[in-house]
Amino acid sequence: MKFRCERDALVEQLSTASRAVSSRGGALPVLTGIHLKAHKETLTMTGSDLEITVRASVAVDVKESGEAVLPSRIVVDIIRSLDSGAVEVEVSGEEAKISGGRSQFSVRTLPVDDFPALSDPSGDQVTVATADLAAGLKQVVRAASGDDARPILTGVLMSAEDGGLRLVATDSYRLAVRDLPEATVLSEGQKVLVPSRALDELSRVLGDSEEVNVRLGEREVSFDVSIEDGAVQVTTRLIEGEFPNYRQLIPSSYPNQLTIGREPLLEAVRRVKLMARDTTPLRITQKSDSVELMAVTQDVGQAHEEVDAQYSGDELTVAFNPDYLIQGLEAAPGDEVILETLDALKPAVLRSSEGGDFLYLLMPVRVS
Amino acid sequence: MRLVIANCTVDYSGRLDAHLPQAIRLIMVKADGCIAIHADGGAYKPLNWMNAPNNVRELEEEDELTWIVTNPKGEQLTIQIHEILSDVAHDMGSDPGLEKDGVEAHLQELLAANIGDVCAGMVLVRREYPTDIGPVDLLCRDSNDAAVAIEIKRRGEIDGVEQLSRYLDYLNRDGNLRPVSGIFAAQEIKPQARVLAEDRGIECLVLNYDELRGIESNELKLF
Numbered sequence: 001m002k003f004r005c006e007r008d009a010l011v012e013q014l015s016t017a018s019r020a021v022s023s024r025g026g027a028l029p030v031l032t033g034i035h036l037k038a039h040k041e042t043l044t045m046t047g048s049d050l051e052i053t054v055r056a057s058v059a060v061d062v063k064e065s066g067e068a069v070l071p072s073r074i075v076v077d078i079i080r081s082l083d084s085g086a087v088e089v090e091v092s093g094e095e096a097k098i099s100g101g102r103s104q105f106s107v108r109t110l111p112v113d114d115f116p117a118l119s120d121p122s123g124d125q126v127t128v129a130t131a132d133l134a135a136g137l138k139q140v141v142r143a144a145s146g147d148d149a150r151p152i153l154t155g156v157l158m159s160a161e162d163g164g165l166r167l168v169a170t171d172s173y174r175l176a177v178r179d180l181p182e183a184t185v186l187s188e189g190q191k192v193l194v195p196s197r198a199l200d201e202l203s204r205v206l207g208d209s210e211e212v213n214v215r216l217g218e219r220e221v222s223f224d225v226s227i228e229d230g231a232v233q234v235t236t237r238l239i240e241g242e243f244p245n246y247r248q249l250i251p252s253s254y255p256n257q258l259t260i261g262r263e264p265l266l267e268a269v270r271r272v273k274l275m276a277r278d279t280t281p282l283r284i285t286q287k288s289d290s291v292e293l294m295a296v297t298q299d300v301g302q303a304h305e306e307v308d309a310q311y312s313g314d315e316l317t318v319a320f321n322p323d324y325l326i327q328g329l330e331a332a333p334g335d336e337v338i339l340e341t342l343d344a345l346k347p348a349v350l351r352s353s354e355g356g357d358f359l360y361l362l363m364p365v366r367v368s
Numbered sequence: 369m370r371l372v373i374a375n376c377t378v379d380y381s382g383r384l385d386a387h388l389p390q391a392i393r394l395i396m397v398k399a400d401g402c403i404a405i406h407a408d409g410g411a412y413k414p415l416n417w418m419n420a421p422n423n424v425r426e427l428e429e430e431d432e433l434t435w436i437v438t439n440p441k442g443e444q445l446t447i448q449i450h451e452i453l454s455d456v457a458h459d460m461g462s463d464p465g466l467e468k469d470g471v472e473a474h475l476q477e478l479l480a481a482n483i484g485d486v487c488a489g490m491v492l493v494r495r496e497y498p499t500d501i502g503p504v505d506l507l508c509r510d511s512n513d514a515a516v517a518i519e520i521k522r523r524g525e526i527d528g529v530e531q532l533s534r535y536l537d538y539l540n541r542d543g544n545l546r547p548v549s550g551i552f553a554a555q556e557i558k559p560q561a562r563v564l565a566e567d568r569g570i571e572c573l574v575l576n577y578d579e580l581r582g583i584e585s586n587e588l589k590l591f
Contacts (some may be wrong), residue, residue, distance in 0.1 A: 147494075147495060148494075148495075148496055165548075170591070172589045172591045173587065173589060173590065173591050174590075175590055244591045246590075249590055281500060298557060331549075345588060347590060361590065363587075363588045363589060363590050364586065365587065366587075366588055
């Protein structure tokens with residue numbers, strides 16, 4: 001195998017594919033490598049940890065077709081370090097020569113026959129507008145859990161809802177819901193649980209593309225994106241199991257409703273959070289025409305800030321994890337948000353005052 | 369479940385011979401065929417028993433009933449029933465099984481949630497931290513930001529110390545974590561396990577399950 005390519009285009013796609021490469025390899029050491037296939041003026045790079053597979057392709061000058069598996073981390077570092085301009089990669093036997101400018105590297109390859117055959121999902125292909133999906137993922141994926149001890153919560157629920165697509169994620173402290181009414185990916189009643197890590201990778205590659213092609217299989221889902229210098233496919237296994245029944249947690253009405261400018265509140269929370277060290281919560285006292293934010297960390301100090309707001313309901317102090325509140329405010333669309341509360345210990349709802357398709361359920365923190 | 373309270377004499381022959389002289393006892397015949405003979409005392413252990421599968425033959429001679437219980441191993445329990453005081457049977461249906469309070473998973477969950485309260489300055493990195501030989505229960509960082517692997521058991525025995533030692537061996541090969549120290553945490557730690565752990569520089573931590581449960585978390589959860 002031998003090909004020649006511009007460094008910048010190659011390193012970008014190589015980095016994309018390498019993000020799915022297993023850091024340890026486990027039972028299959030070859031998975032610490034990245035699979036390269038040069039064929040018909042295209043180089044396809046595949047990284048996989050068997051749960052997530054990222055395949056990135058880029059146009060190159062193929063001088064000799066072939067395939068090889070190269071150790072991912074070192075090869076990405078080598079190519080990134082080369083001078084801008086043309087890079088040439090030549091693989092013969094168990095050795096890969098990488099050259100660019102006046103630099104030359106020689107790297108031992110990994111056994112190409114050991115690299116697993118990774119098939120694509122067999123379902124029908126559906127096209128979704130990138131802008132909607134990207135916005136939805138940005139709002140929802142952050143609410144998914146990173147704790148592998150509860151694997152169901154590490155996924156994002158994708159379910160058919162009123163002819164569109166609903167995205168839901170929770171880490172049990174907050175829950176984000178976003179409806180994409182125009183995205184018809186699933187048939188009525190269908191729902192799948194997609195690892196948030198895969199969707200995070202997808203978010204990174206969506207970029208300026210206009211459309212995403214989604215192919216849903218029985219146990220896998222793949223997303224194909226065309227980008228300026230090539231194409232990227234993210235394939236992931238679906239998570240098996242039942243997502244918690246989140247609908248029961250969203251009351252139909254709340255007695256207390258705070259309407260407030262999103263940006264002023266966000267800035268105030270960020271400032272007051274400076275005094276909320278470690279697990280210190282941020283207290284919000286809601287009054288008729290304002291809201292008072294307060295954080296106290298013993299032996300360090302305290303912060304207070306008042307923000308203008310409209311409030312209907314009894315005066316109420318409720319405390320939240322400031323990071324979760326910030327992430328909810330960042331995700332909420334529009335200039336104004338509504339924070340609805342029942343009491344200091346029940347989940348609160350954050351949404352845009354303009355209505356819309358986004359909802360963020362946030363569990364308070366108990367304070368004495 | 370059949371419960372028979374009877375004045376009886378019992379003889380067992382098998383791995384050894386045993387004789388229970390005539391007395392009033394409770395004979396339990398379980399749906400799966402297990403038979404146990406209880407006195408009116410002691411917490412749970414029968415005076416004699418035979419595990420399923422069993423074959424029970426009832427013989428009646430001269431107004432006296434004899435049960436001959438045999439199993440495939442050739443063991444035999446002979447129950448001479450002189451007088452039956454009570455004989456009742458109930459269909460108990462299928463049993464949902466025993467849910468043990470304080471099993472390792474719950475201990476792990478509790479310790480993970482309260483690690484800072486149990487070990488001052490310690491913060492949790494991850495539960496079930498993966499290594500090539502299996503996940504270590506908790507990976508934490510201490511107040512000096514050094515990595516600490518914690519293995520949790522209900523009963524701390526030598527096997528648990530060996531297991532943690534293997535994890536530490538692997539974790540210490542990772543340049544991003546090294547040096548990794550270990551804590552062996554259990555509700556009860558056997559003296560031999562403690563000696564071995566301390567010999568290997570592993571700290572022992574006795575967990576009080578009730579105390580851990582009593583630590584009220586400020587974190588309210590949706591699920």
